[in-house]
Amino acid sequence: MLDIEQKYGIIGKSDAVKEVLSSIEQVAGSDISILISGESGTGKELVAQAIHRLSTRKNRPYIVVNCGAIPSGTIESELFGHRKGSFTGAVEDRKGFFEAADQGTIFLDEIGELPPETQVKLLRVLESGDIIRVGESLPKKVNVRILAATNRDLKQSVMEGQFRKDLYYRLKTISIHVPALRDRREDIPMLAEYFMMEYADRNNLHYKPIAPASLKILENMNWQGNIRELKNFIQSVYVLENTHIIQPETLKEYMRKHSGYLEGIKYDTRFPVPMDRDVEKMERELVLRQLFLLRQDVDEIKNMLRANYRLLEKGQVSLSEIPDRLEKYEKTPVPSGEVFPAHDKTISDMEKELIEQTLEKYHGSKRKTARALKISERTLYRKLKEYDIQI
Ligand SMILES: Nc1ncnc2c1ncn2[C@@H]1O[C@H](COP(=O)(O)OP(=O)(O)OP(=O)(O)O)[C@@H](O)[C@H]1O
Numbered sequence: 001m002l003d004i005e006q007k008y009g010i011i012g013k014s015d016a017v018k019e020v021l022s023s024i025e026q027v028a029g030s031d032i033s034i035l036i037s038g039e040s041g042t043g044k045e046l047v048a049q050a051i052h053r054l055s056t057r058k059n060r061p062y063i064v065v066n067c068g069a070i071p072s073g074t075i076e077s078e079l080f081g082h083r084k085g086s087f088t089g090a091v092e093d094r095k096g097f098f099e100a101a102d103q104g105t106i107f108l109d110e111i112g113e114l115p116p117e118t119q120v121k122l123l124r125v126l127e128s129g130d131i132i133r134v135g136e137s138l139p140k141k142v143n144v145r146i147l148a149a150t151n152r153d154l155k156q157s158v159m160e161g162q163f164r165k166d167l168y169y170r171l172k173t174i175s176i177h178v179p180a181l182r183d184r185r186e187d188i189p190m191l192a193e194y195f196m197m198e199y200a201d202r203n204n205l206h207y208k209p210i211a212p213a214s215l216k217i218l219e220n221m222n223w224q225g226n227i228r229e230l231k232n233f234i235q236s237v238y239v240l241e242n243t244h245i246i247q248p249e250t251l252k253e254y255m256r257k258h259s260g261y262l263e264g265i266k267y268d269t270r271f272p273v274p275m276d277r278d279v280e281k282m283e284r285e286l287v288l289r290q291l292f293l294l295r296q297d298v299d300e301i302k303n304m305l306r307a308n309y310r311l312l313e314k315g316q317v318s319l320s321e322i323p324d325r326l327e328k329y330e331k332t333p334v335p336s337g338e339v340f341p342a343h344d345k346t347i348s349d350m351e352k353e354l355i356e357q358t359l360e361k362y363h364g365s366k367r368k369t370a371r372a373l374k375i376s377e378r379t380l381y382r383k384l385k386e387y388d389i390q391i
């Protein structure tokens, strides 16, 4: 299990994550289709990748199809292929994603977005392994393992008549639910430290440890956009932080600037000691508070070691670099001034920035981002690829 965590980057120590990891382990070896559910940004795509890479199909194609990003008019031909002349623009015979994934795995992301006509055809593939290219009448056999994901409540979609009941029951036989981050808060410090380390490393910057009080704040936030939001948040506060350690004030400053965050905090983490108690009680409370802070420090050190260990496992740092890295966190002050050099921006830079900011605003939701920018989801996908924007 530890192995899956390290190889596929699914980080977390909560029972919920352990359960997801053990389900991955259990189902990976079979050819059964699997439905992965969970809110946006919880890690469904990571789960799908891990299943494929742990399966016997790992050296065969792994095709990801985002059902929400393909216009309903062309989705059938994209999935199943078409015959030359079957519609305007079909200038030659074309294979669809299913044929491209033959012997491998297809990951149908946002399956809840499939139009009803295509849902019927997918059900046929699930039941018989047959596909029919648009414009042809004879079925073709494909050997494809189907993984599907949804951030919608498919049961609700069935009740609303948007998703076929038979397909829903066929898909949900084996399902893996990835819980929301706010339902597994114990994973937050570990993930935050990991993203911090990854970001510093990727950009060749000094690692900035997260102060215990800051970790406490992070733990109590709502994280509507789940892990994706946490990852983006960490990167943003890194840039905002002027000292060598991520201070709670910096988090609060960031939250003030970005609406919607402050109401996410459940309680104040400054622990005021009430003054109306007797002296003995107050002293006890102060000692407890010190113990609590000490434990936070120990946790921070543990997380730092763990994150380094992970980078080591992934081969991103060598063993001999570790002592130096650990020492560096303690001693090296972050150079003052700007983290990134100033430069003249091009229109493309600005467009990229705008897309990134809008994605951040909508916690990584591509649908909402496209709508806000008044472009189609398809165009958004093209631009994400063009600017190499990772979300
Ligand atoms: N347990 C985890 N450990 C480390 N990183 C994670 C974990 N879960 C998710 N991530 C990271 O968070 C981001 C979002 O994850 P992912 O794309 O898998 O979410 P998703 O559930 O597919 O979201 P959506 O429904 O919006 O497509 C990715 O950058 C991913 O690498």
Ligand SMILES: [Mg+2]
Pocket: 044, 045, 109
């Ligand atoms: Mg996804």
